[in-house]
Amino acid sequence: FRGCISTDGSVWFTANDGQIYGYQQNVDNFRNIKVLTPEQVSSGLRLYCITPIDEHIFLVSLSDNSVLSVNINSGNVKELFDGHEDGKDAIVLDILAHDADEYWIATDNGLYIHNRNTGGNTRYAHNYSDSFSLAGTNLRKLFKDDQNRIWIGTYFNGLSYFVSSTTEFYRNTPEDPEHSLKGLTVRSMCTDNAGNIWAATEDGFLNRIS
Numbered sequence: 782f783r784g785c786i787s788t789d790g791s792v793w794f795t796a797n798d799g800q801i802y803g804y805q806q807n808v809d810n811f812r813n814i815k816v817l818t819p820e821q822v823s824s825g826l827r828l829y830c831i832t833p834i835d836e837h838i839f840l841v842s843l844s845d846n847s848v849l850s851v852n853i854n855s856g857n858v859k860e861l862f863d864g865h866e867d868g869k870d871a872i873v874l875d876i877l878a879h880d881a882d883e884y885w886i887a888t889d890n891g892l893y894i895h896n897r898n899t900g901g902n903t904r905y906a907h908n909y910s911d912s913f914s915l916a917g918t919n920l921r922k923l924f925k926d927d928q929n930r931i932w933i934g935t936y937f938n939g940l941s942y943f944v945s946s947t948t949e950f951y952r953n954t955p956e957d958p959e960h961s962l963k964g965l966t967v968r969s970m971c972t973d974n975a976g977n978i979w980a981a982t983e984d985g986f987l988n989r990i991s
Contacts, residue, residue: 934967
């Protein structure tokens with residue numbers, strides 16, 4: 782199971798039966814939306830990550846490394862990303878709606894940004910000759926903070942963050958030990974009421990970014 786909080790404050794999660802469920806607090810019950818057919822579920826296909834675009838549309842990743850948009854009002858399901866489309870077999874590990882028209886997909890083969898208007902996917906990866914490229918190509922976590930920055934956790938390459946006013950990625954790596962993470966594999970991130978960002982790593986415990 783993976784869960785999220787929608788833009789209207791409701792809680793939604795994926796389930797192994799190929800459906801997504803939303804808790805309806807006013808009636809103390811769950812609403813279910815079918816995403817996969819019974820045949821797809823029987824074949825072993827599973828839902829994975831879920832994140833909201835707005836209160837009606839969610840992004841859902843699948844075990845076959847595709848990403849769908851699911852409209853909970855109309856029931857419409859549309860494929861946005863196929864992890865095999867460029868022949869690189871990218872494994873989808875996290876998804877994030879940057880805004881209504883741009884969706885970010887973290888994979889073990891880099892970052893893919895889906896443009897809703899064009900339907901295209903642009904890939905970003907680590908480039909040894911570019912200090913403003915991603916810190917690593919094998920990604921694990923996407924997180925958007927209150928300042929509209931997007932943080933990108935990698936597997937054994939530290940942390941990158943993206944500021945919307947630029948087209949560059951900035952790195953938080955061990956080259957700056959005083960201000961860098963104490964771990965290199967970032968699994969989860971969140972913020973607190975004081976504006977601090979917390980990053981949980983496999984190899985450096987819990988880190989606070991002020």
